Amino acid sequence: MSFDIDVSHRRGGVVVGAAFQSGAGSTVLFGPSGVGKTSLLMMIAGLLRPDRGRICVAGRPLFDADRRINIAPEHRRAGVVFQDPRLFPHLSVRRNLLYGADGPTTLAEIATRLDIAHLLDRWPRTLSGGEARRVAIGRALLRKPDFLLLDEPLSSLDRTRREEAMQVIERVRDDMRLPMLIVTHDPEEAERLGGDQIIRL
Amino acid sequence: MTDELQAIVRLSLLIGGVATIGTLPIAFALAWLLARGRFPGKILLDGIVHLPLVVPPVVTGWLLLLAFAPTGPLGNLLERWFGVSILFRWTGAAVAAAIMALPLMVRAIRLSIEGVDQRLEQAARTLGAGPWRTFATITLPLALPGILAAAMLGFARSLGEFGATITFVSNVPGETQTLPLAIYAALQRPGGEAMVWKLAAISIMLSLVALIVSELLGRRQGRRLHVL
Numbered sequence: 245m246s247f248d249i250d251v252s253h254r255r256g257g258v259v260v261g262a263a264f265q266s267g268a269g270s271t272v273l274f275g276p277s278g279v280g281k282t283s284l285l286m287m288i289a290g291l292l293r294p295d296r297g298r299i300c301v302a303g304r305p306l307f308d309a310d311r312r313i314n315i316a317p318e319h320r321r322a323g324v325v326f327q328d329p330r331l332f333p334h335l336s337v338r339r340n341l342l343y344g345a346d347g348p349t350t351l352a353e354i355a356t357r358l359d360i361a362h363l364l365d366r367w368p369r370t371l372s373g374g375e376a377r378r379v380a381i382g383r384a385l386l387r388k389p390d391f392l393l394l395d396e397p398l399s400s401l402d403r404t405r406r407e408e409a410m411q412v413i414e415r416v417r418d419d420m421r422l423p424m425l426i427v428t429h430d431p432e433e434a435e436r437l438g439g440d441q442i443i444r445l
Numbered sequence: 446m447t448d449e450l451q452a453i454v455r456l457s458l459l460i461g462g463v464a465t466i467g468t469l470p471i472a473f474a475l476a477w478l479l480a481r482g483r484f485p486g487k488i489l490l491d492g493i494v495h496l497p498l499v500v501p502p503v504v505t506g507w508l509l510l511l512a513f514a515p516t517g518p519l520g521n522l523l524e525r526w527f528g529v530s531i532l533f534r535w536t537g538a539a540v541a542a543a544i545m546a547l548p549l550m551v552r553a554i555r556l557s558i559e560g561v562d563q564r565l566e567q568a569a570r571t572l573g574a575g576p577w578r579t580f581a582t583i584t585l586p587l588a589l590p591g592i593l594a595a596a597m598l599g600f601a602r603s604l605g606e607f608g609a610t611i612t613f614v615s616n617v618p619g620e621t622q623t624l625p626l627a628i629y630a631a632l633q634r635p636g637g638e639a640m641v642w643k644l645a646a647i648s649i650m651l652s653l654v655a656l657i658v659s660e661l662l663g664r665r666q667g668r669r670l671h672v673l
Binding site: 289290291316317318319320321322323324326328330332333334343344346383384387 | 575
């Protein structure tokens, strides 16, 4: 079981949450904006504390209200790609990529695979949207995560960039065989990336 | 510059420098609490920190005098523990300058902390950095130019401090007589105009340099915070 999740979180009068289980490979969280897809991802990443429930990824409990388990975000080994790239503006692309790198680095390999090898000595502010997004994906992968969380990884990219990014994600899914949770509001994206594991919120 | 002028400038820079460096950690802690903390009484703390900005400086000086007098609570402690008194000493002038510079520094540092995008800190956490590493590698470097700008602003304010200082530690040449106090003394002296001109010119120059450095540092932070 990749993701075994049953949580809810109340903010103001609105309750966001979900309960689902999914198998290996990629799972897509699909739904219109505003239903709390991002909040759910943040709960799994450890950046938002659920009011109740449990989060278990690849057999490892990350949060369990009843058993008082709440692993800090830095120990969850999640590769998070946020909706905005969130590159550190004061660090070069190379140092951004290596920020969370663990063990013998696979920088060259991942940089080549994501087509960002030529950007290593640039500053984040000089990157295009598509480049920044690929760097953000690379940074998450270099962390050697146990699982990946992607929040609208293709939004705000034009058609060509979208196709490129889609292929990158598919390659990561097929080569690295990591459990992957992808948030999207686009039905076409959901269909293609999620296959048969689509959770509707 | 005559020896007398040099001595006054040196003393002013010493008092301003000590006041600024001594206040910086306290100002940072307060700014952090006000920027990031969530606790009851935050507005009250905010108000208290800003008091020296609006209370008449002579009142601040008088309160310091009460507190640090040999019979006052703080003066008593210093006397018993360290056998020292800061009354009528340059150290007292530095304390007065520090109190008066504190609100300005807290304000500026708070703005620079608030300018750091917390989403970047979240990203750092997911990349395996604990709270301290996140602070040291993300928050602090991004806020640093703003913090240094705040320090320069505090230094400039310290150089100009007058009311609280003269009330608290009096106007002792060579000990507590900083630039503004020396100008005041020269104004009271018949034929002191030439001295006033020189001291005033030096004051303006020093303040201008400090403000320009502060502004340049502040702009640097503006550039750094360009987040993609």
